[in-house]
Amino acid sequence: MLTKVYGSAVFGVEATTVTVEVNIDKGIGYHLVGLPDNAIRESNYRIAAALKNTGYKIPGKKITINMAPADLRKEGSAYDLTLAIGILAASGQIREDSVGDYLIMGELSLDGGLQPIKGALPIAIKAREEGFKGFILPNENAKEAAIVNDLEVFGVENIREVIDFFDGESILEQTIIDTREEFYKNLDFPEFDFADVKGQESIKRAMEIAAAGGHNIILIGPPGAGKTMLAKRLPSILPPMTLHEALETTKIHSVVGRVKDSGLLSQRPFRSPHHTISDVALVGGGAYPQPGEISLSHNGVLFLDELPEFKRGVLEVMRQPLEDREVTISRAKFTVTYPSSFMLVASMNPSPGGYFNDPDAPVTSTPAEMQRYLSKISGPLLDRIDIHIEVTPVPFEELSDDRKGESSVEIRKRVTKARVLQTERFADLEHVHYNAQMNTKQIRAYCKLDEASKTLLKNAMERLNLSARAYDRILKVSRTIADLAGMNEVDGSHIAEAIQYRSLDRDGWLG
Known part of the structure; x- marks a missing residue:
């Protein structure tokens, strides 16, 4: 007898439906085909023990x-x-x-319980x-799957519940989540x-500017100055x-089982x-590509503490x-793409000893x-x-002052307001959403300077020995500073702060 049940395979952050065809015929043997890996090949031992401990069995016939x-x-x-339900259905036990x-997924324990x-x-x-009526999966994953509307999600503790459900002896409890309510209640x-x-x-001001414009930022200072605390x-x-x-x-965190x-x-x-990563x-990457830290940071922050301690090849x-x-990530037979739109925040000591070139420092370099x-x-990374x-x-x-500083919620209001301005400004551009993503052409269009501002920037670059690469960066940051101030044009005060x-980039740092 032939029965079809359905599971799913995940590649990148997208899923592909897998049809599991189970055929039971005269003879003896257990044949599993369709490019399964070792974990799937070993499943017959888990299935056999789980069914026996639940009062069922794998039939002694030829199973393909x-x-x-x-x-x-x-x-x-x-x-x-998926395989266990297919075998039970094909052998007439359910x-x-x-x-x-239904789409059915879950790892079996030997006692019939389900693992996430x-x-x-x-x-x-x-x-x-694909129009499935519902999704049956382990109880620990039910909330995660129930985020999807218009799909019945049933979280189960063991295979017995699934068997009784298909036999009509019990009803599974549907997991229902109000996605919007769940989302908005933890925002603030x-x-x-x-x-x-x-x-x-x-420093807080610099981080507010970085957040408002989506700018990558690096913090340089001696040990104990608060770099990590600020970054967090x-x-x-x-x-x-x-x-x-x-x-x-x-979706990305779901793929690695972190939800x-x-x-x-x-x-x-x-x-x-x-830094040993x-x-x-x-x-x-890997034999079966998985998202890395930069993809797990998508829409958030990637913090690299003690940046010079990372291997150069890793940073490149x-x-x-x-x-x-x-x-x-490319392999011989397939290619996987993971999103990785993150803000890079790095910290570093200014020298191997940890302190600036100061004769009074505990350790000098x-x-x-x-x-x-x-x-x-490297210059390209910087x-x-x-x-x-x-x-x-x-x-x-200042350390002993009992007064509270400005809260993150208040700073976030200003940042959000600045981001709204940028969203409106770049509404017609597909791949630009905030100031840090501007290219040279867009910088020239949205960061026009008057003569006084040009003179200020020219003098600063000459007197401070700023490199050529600093020019565009200063204009981008000054555009964000102007957005935080609610101003349409960039002026000298914004340039001076940027x-x-x-x-x-100053002479004496990286030359």
Whole structure:
């Protein structure tokens, strides 16, 4: 007897429906075809034990299972439940009249319990697109899949519940989530708040500008100055995610199994990989490509602490994703593209000893040592960072002050207002949404200077020995400063402030 049941395979952040055809005939044997990996090949042992402990069995006949399309590689243990239900239906142990109406996924434990799967959200989206009546999956993934409207989602604890459901002996409880309510209720409660930061007003200002224009930023300062603390608070002042951004971000985290009970992600991601990370772990890849840290940071912040400690080769692979806002991983038979539109926030000490070239510092470094240390960061990578800011230690008077600083919610209001202006400005441009994404042509169009401002910028570049690459960056940042002030034109005060944020371009830093 032939029965068809349905599962799904995830490639990149998209799902493809897999038809599992189970044929039971005279003879003996168990044949699984359709490019399954080892985890799927081992499933017959898990299925046999789970069915026996539930009061059922694998029939002692010739069982042929095809996972179509047969030329598409399938991987992971999430097909256990699909295969088990197919075998039970084909052998007549359960009713088969409605098994084809549902997409079924789940990893089986030996006692019949179900373990969570990866990629529940993209699978649920595909199930709705293809008109399935519902999606049956482990209970731990139910909230994540229930984000998708117009699809019945049933979270189950064990295979017995699924068997009783198809036999008509019980009804599964549908998981229902109000996606919009779930999304909006957590928007204004950031985990880290700028109100807790003592002093550092100039740094907070620089981070507000970075957030408003989507600019990458690097913080330079000695140990204990507060670089990491400030960086962790940056997501709290970024504009709230839109529902579309939240779904896009949740899909990526779903693929690597990082969502489960939390449902829709409403806070922008903040990723902080260790400096020993490999290039594959950063951009994504592997035999079966998975998203890397830059994709997990999509619509959020990627924080690289102690930037010169990262391997140079690892940093160089970020250059193309920073420019294109996506990363493409190619293999012999397929290509996977992951989105990677993130804000890069980096921090570093100014020298191997950790302090500026100061004779009073606990550990001093010679100018040559500082130059060698700073040169670990390549010019092309630095070229993609708009704001460089020096972070100095907080004086005791400010550290001991009991007064609260301005909250992240208040700063976020100004940032959001500036972003709205940019959205309107770039409404006709497909790939430009905020100031940091402007190219040279757009900079010339939207950052026009009067003669006084041109003279100020010319004098600053000559006197401070600013490099040529600093010119466009200053104009971009000054455009954002003008947006925060609600002004249509860039003037001298905006240029003057933007010039302060190019520390590493000055003579004596990177030459």
